[in-house]
Amino acid sequence: MYLVREIMHCKPGKVGEMIKRFKAMQPLMKEVGMTEPARIVTDMAGGEPFWTLVWEQETPTLEKYLDLTRQTMGDARVQKIMEGYHDFVEGGRREIYKVE
Numbered sequence: 001m002y003l004v005r006e007i008m009h010c011k012p013g014k015v016g017e018m019i020k021r022f023k024a025m026q027p028l029m030k031e032v033g034m035t036e037p038a039r040i041v042t043d044m045a046g047g048e049p050f051w052t053l054v055w056e057q058e059t060p061t062l063e064k065y066l067d068l069t070r071q072t073m074g075d076a077r078v079q080k081i082m083e084g085y086h087d088f089v090e091g092g093r094r095e096i097y098k099v100e
Contacts, residue, residue, distance in 0.1 A: 001099040002062055006055040007092050014088035015042055015051050022055055024081045025072070032071050034059070049090075062096065 010018055022040050029038060036058040043052035059065035072078050 002059050002065065003097045003099055004057045004059060004065055005095040005097070006057075007095065008053045008055075009049045009090045009092055010051040010053055010088055011090055012051060015053050017088050018053050018085065021081050021085060022053075025078055028075060028078055028081075029057075029068070029072055032068055032075070033064075034068050058099065 008018060019040055019042070022038070026038055034057065039054075039056040041054045041056065043050065057065070059068075
């Protein structure tokens with residue numbers, strides 16, 4: 001099992017908009033086969049940088065995660081939900097962990 005974390009550093013006041021977008025994507029992710037529920041967590045400590053959002057998703061294999069990600073990103077409904085999200089984000093990164 002693997003844990004994939006998409007970490008996004010949002011612009012001031014824009015975390016809420018990104019939360020709405022990720023929550024809107026959850027049913028579509030489930031529809032295409034992401035059986036493990038995703039988690040959305042936000043920064044409460046005010047560390048560097050502020051306004052951080054993390055989308056966590058467990059997956060049995062990295063291949064499955066990448067296949068389902070390609071499938072969902074090609075979906076017109078997901079593209080509509082995520083349209084313009086760069087206006088809310090300053091940067092970010094992806095972390096991948098093996099669950100022991």
